Amino acid sequence: MALQAPLTMLGPHFTALPPLSLYIHIPWCVRKCPYCDFNSHERPDGSTGVPEREYIDALMSDLEVQLPEFWGRTIHTVFIGGGTPSLFSAQAIADLLAGVRARTRLSPEAEITLEANPGTFEMEKFAGFREAGVTRLSIGIQSFNDAHLHALGRIHNGTEARRAIEIGLATIGNVNLDLMFALPASRTGGEAQTMVECEIDVRAALAFGTPHLSFYQLTLEPNTVFAKKPPPLPDHDLAADMQLRVEQLLSEAGYEHYETSAHARPGRRCQHNLNYWGFGDYVAIGAGAHGKLTTPGGPPGSGQQAKIVRTERVKQPRDYMQKALSADPASCVFERREVTRGEVGFEFMLNALRLTEGFPVAWFSERAGYPVSLVSRALDEAEREGLLVRTHEVVRPTERGQRFLNRMLEKFLT
Structure with a gap:
């Protein structure tokens, strides 16, 4: 599309x-x-x-x-x-x-x-x-x-x-x-x-x-x-x-x-x-369910910006059913927030760096919506510490990076 x-x-x-x-x-x-x-x-x-x-x-x-x-x-x-x-x-x-x-x-x-x-x-x-x-x-x-x-x-x-x-x-x-x-x-x-x-x-x-x-x-x-x-x-x-x-x-x-x-x-x-680990989209329904959807935005001049939106539904099953079946079913959404530029690098890596074979570099711009240069400093630091290896095509965690995944992910918290 x-x-x-x-x-x-x-x-x-x-x-x-x-x-x-x-x-x-x-x-x-x-x-x-x-x-x-x-x-x-x-x-x-x-x-x-x-x-x-x-x-x-x-x-x-x-x-x-x-x-x-x-x-x-x-x-x-x-x-x-x-x-x-x-x-x-x-x-x-x-x-x-x-x-x-x-x-x-x-x-x-x-x-x-x-x-x-x-x-x-x-x-x-x-x-x-x-x-x-x-x-x-x-x-x-x-x-x-x-x-x-x-x-x-x-x-x-x-x-x-x-x-x-x-x-x-x-x-x-x-x-x-x-x-x-x-x-x-x-x-x-x-x-x-x-x-x-x-x-x-x-x-x-x-x-x-x-x-x-x-x-x-x-x-x-x-x-x-x-x-x-x-x-x-x-x-x-x-x-x-x-x-x-x-x-x-x-x-x-x-x-x-x-x-x-x-x-x-x-x-x-x-x-x-x-699909989760590749930072794909997922519709979520049910009590307490978490969803993520990418919105492409409208044509130039429409004022409709592209964005990634995360949602969470109310957790208590009875409350969820009451709200979902009410005249305002959207009220079953407890939280709706847009993933910001400062958050998207961490959120992407939180998923993709779990893959032992790594991920294509192109996925970052395609699915996070920004050039990979947004996270280049964190990638450089992780590579210097032996936590990941990368080429122009792939970023992959090393065995050390897999063992110290949280330490590597902290570098993307900007």
């Missing part, structure tokens, strides 16, 4: 719009995990169900009010996250995706991911998700060790985790496993995760041969139970050794380490997350 020339060099200028994705947030879960800082809420009043119909109606109202901002653009990926989206029935997910297809230009080849908790797996239900159009599952395993699962507050055990993977592979096939390392000791006794236990988890995951694996170090995020009452964790050196060992074992098994925490078999990388 060819766009107009910039009105002023002070603002961004885009020669083409970036790829577009859709994120849908389903906020409910069976139980809130003590390490979780996502916008998730236990099911209302301890019930066994969630207000599926009302929430889907709110999602569609939220989507419709945003249509003018991305009208005519193709959505290439959909990610249904949470919370625990697999709490929804197969019919509810079918209705949700049918509503998206009726209102947007969703690519027939779109990657459609659903997050799932092993405690919610039923063969018939997940076959229904496949029939609804889900093409990829992301299963929150975290560990196969019952003691560590208990310490993490998970509702499933190792046997249920294995059964969930088997059902996921049998029904949908394209499966990602989320796992953690550097796990805590239980408050009721036991020890923090050892290197041997970490390796056992990795080998258990590899035994299933899923096309994608994500391994995260457990971190104590603000405003979580673990942050207020930290559990005993492996020390820093052991955690770093665990990360290296995880990466080594996955590499030996044929997985490509293509992002800080993501590993995939050749050709099986997560397209939705790649």
Whole structure:
């Protein structure tokens, strides 16, 4: 899509719009995990169900009010996250995706991911998700060790985790496993995760041969139970050794380490997350959902400037539904802000430098809207410290840069 020339060099200028994705947030879960800082809420009043119909109606109202901002653009990926989206029935997910297809230009080849908790797996239900159009599952395993699962507050055990993977592979096939390392000791006794236990988890995951694996170090995020009452964790050196060992074992098994925490078999990388890391655009609907959209601006003299806009919806599910279904559905937006010239370098690098193979230099001007000279000083400093390497075509973090990613990113905070 060819766009107009910039009105002023002070603002961004885009020669083409970036790829577009859709994120849908389903906020409910069976139980809130003590390490979780996502916008998730236990099911209302301890019930066994969630207000599926009302929430889907709110999602569609939220989507419709945003249509003018991305009208005519193709959505290439959909990610249904949470919370625990697999709490929804197969019919509810079918209705949700049918509503998206009726209102947007969703690519027939779109990657459609659903997050799932092993405690919610039923063969018939997940076959229904496949029939609804889900093409990829992301299963929150975290560990196969019952003691560590208990310490993490998970509702499933190792046997249920294995059964969930088997059902996921049998029904949908394209499966990602989320796992953690550097796990805590239980408050009721036991020890923090050892290197041997970490390796056992990795080998258990590899035994299933899923096309994608994500391994995260457990971190104590603000405003979580673990942050207020930290559990005993492996020390820093052991955690770093665990990360290296995880990466080594996955590499030996044929997985490509293509992002800080993501590993995939050749050709099986997560397209939705790649769009995030490539500073693409994403429409977001649902309680607490965060979105990013690029606006090209109008023709010369129109006064319509090009811009990148970030949005966040209200977090409480009941408040979100009330506002999205009111006479003013746009009121479900809690915050709307334009990314400034001073912020865009950091925001771009926060995503793109997670890619182990780096990013094309041209992406910065194409997707941030400014010449790469805007961040040349920070790039120079990071290169001098051995945190990244670059050519005229590519910027890539070194192994040192991957280990000290936050230190590198601080250089772009201007």
